[in-house]
Amino acid sequence: MTESQPIKAVPVRHPGRWVATAVILVLVAMFFNMAATNANFSWDVVWENLFNSQILKGVWATIWITIVAMIVGVALGVIFAVMRLSPNPVLSNVAMAYIWFFRGTPVLVQLIFWFNLAALVPMLSIGIPFGPTFASWDTNDVITPFMAALLGLGLNEGAYMAEIARAGIQSVDEGQSEASSALGMSRAQTMRRIVLPQAMRVIIPPTGNEVISMLKTTSLVSVVALPELLYNTQQIYARTYQTIPLLIVASIWYLILTSVLTIGQFYVERHFGRGSSSHVRQTFLQRWRRNMFKFHQPPPPPSATLLDPNSGVR
Amino acid sequence: MTTPMVKSESVHKRFGGLEVLRGIDLEVQRGEVFCLVGPSGSGKSTFLRCINHLEKVDSGRLSVDGELVGYREVNGRLHELRDRDAAKKRREIGMVFQRFNLFPHMTAMQNIMEAPLRVKGEPAERVRERALALLDRVGLADKAKSYPRQLSGGQQQRVAIARALAMEPKLMLFDEPTSALDPELVGDVLDVMRQLALDGMTMIVVTHEMGFAREVGDSLVFIDGGVVVESGHPRDVLSKPQHERTKAFLSKVL
Numbered sequence: 001m002t003e004s005q006p007i008k009a010v011p012v013r014h015p016g017r018w019v020a021t022a023v024i025l026v027l028v029a030m031f032f033n034m035a036a037t038n039a040n041f042s043w044d045v046v047w048e049n050l051f052n053s054q055i056l057k058g059v060w061a062t063i064w065i066t067i068v069a070m071i072v073g074v075a076l077g078v079i080f081a082v083m084r085l086s087p088n089p090v091l092s093n094v095a096m097a098y099i100w101f102f103r104g105t106p107v108l109v110q111l112i113f114w115f116n117l118a119a120l121v122p123m124l125s126i127g128i129p130f131g132p133t134f135a136s137w138d139t140n141d142v143i144t145p146f147m148a149a150l151l152g153l154g155l156n157e158g159a160y161m162a163e164i165a166r167a168g169i170q171s172v173d174e175g176q177s178e179a180s181s182a183l184g185m186s187r188a189q190t191m192r193r194i195v196l197p198q199a200m201r202v203i204i205p206p207t208g209n210e211v212i213s214m215l216k217t218t219s220l221v222s223v224v225a226l227p228e229l230l231y232n233t234q235q236i237y238a239r240t241y242q243t244i245p246l247l248i249v250a251s252i253w254y255l256i257l258t259s260v261l262t263i264g265q266f267y268v269e270r271h272f273g274r275g276s277s278s279h280v281r282q283t284f285l286q287r288w289r290r291n292m293f294k295f296h297q298p299p300p301p302p303s304a305t306l307l308d309p310n311s312g313v314r
Numbered sequence: 315m316t317t318p319m320v321k322s323e324s325v326h327k328r329f330g331g332l333e334v335l336r337g338i339d340l341e342v343q344r345g346e347v348f349c350l351v352g353p354s355g356s357g358k359s360t361f362l363r364c365i366n367h368l369e370k371v372d373s374g375r376l377s378v379d380g381e382l383v384g385y386r387e388v389n390g391r392l393h394e395l396r397d398r399d400a401a402k403k404r405r406e407i408g409m410v411f412q413r414f415n416l417f418p419h420m421t422a423m424q425n426i427m428e429a430p431l432r433v434k435g436e437p438a439e440r441v442r443e444r445a446l447a448l449l450d451r452v453g454l455a456d457k458a459k460s461y462p463r464q465l466s467g468g469q470q471q472r473v474a475i476a477r478a479l480a481m482e483p484k485l486m487l488f489d490e491p492t493s494a495l496d497p498e499l500v501g502d503v504l505d506v507m508r509q510l511a512l513d514g515m516t517m518i519v520v521t522h523e524m525g526f527a528r529e530v531g532d533s534l535v536f537i538d539g540g541v542v543v544e545s546g547h548p549r550d551v552l553s554k555p556q557h558e559r560t561k562a563f564l565s566k567v568l
Contacts, residue, residue, distance in 0.1 A: 179415035179474075182366055183429035183481060184405030187397060193432060197419045 045245035049236065050252065058232030059253050065149055065228060066215045072154030073214070074207065077161020082191060084166055095162065102159035108220050111152035115224040117143050145226035153221070157214060164206045168199035208265035212258050219254075229253055317380040319344050319485055319516045320365060325374035327360055327540075334360045336540035337374065342518060342533070347511045349527040349548060350520045352537035353563055358520045361537070362487050365518065366407040367400050378407065378485065405433060408478030412490040414470040416462040422449065422473045423458040426480045434481070441480070448476040452506050468499030472506055479510075486510065488519040524568055528552050536560045 035041055049055060084095035102110070118139035125136030143151075172195050180190040222231035229250055237246040266283070320342035327335040334357045342348045350358040363369045364376060367384045376383045384400060385392040395403075416425050426445040430436045449455050452472035454465075462470050471491055478486060488507065492500040504526050511517060511530050521527060527534055531548040536557070544557045552568070555561045 173415075175411060175413055175415040176417065178368060179409075179411060179417070180429075181368065181401070182404055182407075182409035182411075183477070184401050184403075184433045185429060186401050189432055193428065194417055198417075 040244060041248070042242060042245040045242050046248050046252075049246060049249045052236070052249075054232045054236060055229070055249060055253070058227060058229035058250075059257070061226065061228040061232075062215065062218050062253075063257065065146075065153065065218045065221060065226070066211065069150060069153035069157055069218070070211055070214055072150060073157025073161045073210070076154065076158025077163075077165045078196075080158060080162035081165035081169060084162065085169060099159045099162050102156050103163075107152060107156045107217060108223065110156055111148060111220055111224055114143060114151045115145070115148040117148075145221070145224045148224045149218070149221040149226050153214065153217065157210065160210060161207070164210070165199070165203055168201075168203035169195055171202045172198045205265070205269050208261070208268065212261050212265070215257055215261065216254060316344060318342055319346070319379055320348075320518065321375075321377050322361075323375045325361070325364065325376050326372045327357070327364060327369060328372055334540055335364070338537070338540070338542060340535055340542055340545065342516065344516055345514045346516055346532045347530050348516075348518045349531040349534040350518065350537060351522070351524070351527065351534060351563075352543075356537045357540040358537045359489050362409075362489050362518060362520050365485075365487060366404050366409055367395075368409075378403070401433075405429075405481055406484050408481060408483035408486040410471070410474050410478055410486070410488045410491050412493050414462070414467070414474045414494070416470050416474055416477070418462050421459050421461055422454065422465070422476075425462070425473060426477045429477070430480050445476070445480060448479055449473075451479075451509075452476045453502065466499060467495045468502045471495065471503045475503075475506055475510075484516065486515055486517045488517065488521070490520050490522065492521070492523055522567060524552055524564075536563065538563070 080095045080098055083091040084099070086092050086095075121139055123136045124139050124142055125133040127133030127135075169191075176194050176198065177190050180194045185193070218228055219230040221228055222234060225231065227235075233246045233250040237243045240246075318341040320340075322338050322340050325335055325338040326333065338357075338361055350362065352358045360369060364371050365378060365383065370384060381403070382392070383403070384395055386395060386399075387393075416422075417428065420428065423442075423445055426448060427438075427441050430441045430444070431438060446455070446458065449458055452475055454469055454472055454476075457465060457469060457473070460469075462473070465473065471494075475491075491507070492503050495503065500523070504523065507517070507519070507526070508530050519527070519531070527548045533545065534548040534551050535545040536543045536551060536555075536559075538559050544551055544555060544560045551560065552564065555564055
């Protein structure tokens with residue numbers, strides 16, 4: 001048996017890549033030159049304000065609204081997805097109407113609407129429908145900026161999450177609910193114990209995108225005077241007129257937060273994709289190293305599809 | 315005379331415009347291994363699924379252990395069963411699927427324990443003991459902690475049988491249990507089924523394994539076009555088919 005020799009050949013040259021690299025390097029150099037020489041950027045102001053306590057409070061509020069609105073959105077989403085798939089026509093039509101309405105109106109409009117709810121319903125009360133009331137509150141006391149933000153963002157997110165959850169639930173093989181019915185499990189048990197845990201693999205990645213998108217959408221809440229990152233930034237530059245540097249400060253914080261979320265999303269997805277994908281996806285660092293130092297290598301094969309139909313069966 | 319385990323009188327089922335069952339008449343006795351054979355699309359799997367109400371019967375009477383499937387008879391009128399009551403009846407009927415349908419996010423042990431724990435609410439310790447005994451019975455005592463995808467098709471199907479048995483059913487339905495398996499894995503599954511038959515379980519088996527039907531089966535019906543074409547003892551039907559369609563089918567599969 002002869003030992004096979006590794007092939008030694010002249011690799012294919014890629015002159016186009018070098019031209020593209022050169023063009024991009026020039027553009028990047030121009031940008032940095034502009035950023036460094038244009039005094040209007042006022043980098044010193046950016047640096048001074050980056051850890052300003054009002055800005056940090058805004059960052060904290062942004063994180064907090066994102067978390068709470070996502071919890072509301074995910075909970076509503078799962079409930080409406082299950083309703084939409086229910087054999088009960090009333091439930092499924094209500095779910096469809098909800099999704100239609102909240103996806104069909106801009107979230108900014110919804111936010112302003114909730115904030116001005118008092119103009120429509122001055123008092124909120126609990127009681128028997130068309131009968132006596134037990135307790136009531138002034139709407140303006142109940143709908144604080146935070147409540148308006150929560151209702152606007154949460155209800156809107158619920159509509160999107162409902163569609164994501166529905167796709168996840170429908171991705172689970174019908175044989176699974178059949179098998180659990182055959183064992184005598186109820187519809188609710190089947191959903192909770194068998195279908196939803198398997199749907200998670202499909203639901204998680206787009207939910208990650210929704211979290212990142214929500215983080216940025218919270219900036220809309222500034223219109224109802226909730227002191228989150230953008231609102232607090234505006235408060236400062238309304239005083240100092242340093243609009244651009246302060247918007248850069250806000251952007252830096254948004255970028256930091258979305259970067260953290262992106263990295264988190266990568267690991268969560270890798271965790272839920274376990275066993276279903278033929279190879280483990282590389283981390284950012286691994287990919288960066290490969291791309292930087294192995295310029296001539298072909299790109300890696302696309303990672304196996306998340307929903308490999310054969311993954312469950314050998 | 316004791317009531318038969320399953321009694322089907324003129325059972326019809328249609329999907330849209332397609333009439334899949336056009337009047338099935340048969341009786342399955344207690345302790346019997348009852349084989350359903352026939353070409354694909356003949357309605358044999360549909361009939362099996364009607365027995366535990368995964369499909370609704372359109373007309374005719376189908377009863378299990380003397381009780382109507384999917385309906386309650388009050389003063390001569392039929393009332394549809396609520397989901398909850400239908401589920402209660404399914405507990406007593408085990409079903410094994412062609413594609414196993416094990417729960418992929420649970421270990422073999424959890425697959426077996428799920429229904430007795432959640433549906434019957436039995437104490438965990440007793441369920442665990444029974445699950446281990448069942449795994450041992452299907453020859454997979456060492457696979458308790460394995461997930462379905464770590465098991466071969468034959469092992470998955472044996473876990474699926476153990477999962478159905480864990481509910482202590484009085485009737486077991488097998489829907490082509492070996493059709494999705496590599497040939498060398500078929501034997502292990504049939505061995506488990508053979509042992510189950512020896513233990514006296516009433517079994518209805520949709521199968522293409524004529525050897526198994528001949529050796530283990532007590533009765534066999536040949537279904538084609540949604541009706542029972544021929545029935546009798548497996549040895550007689552398989553070696554001396556009376557009907558032309560049975561002959562044509564058997565000449566292809568034997």
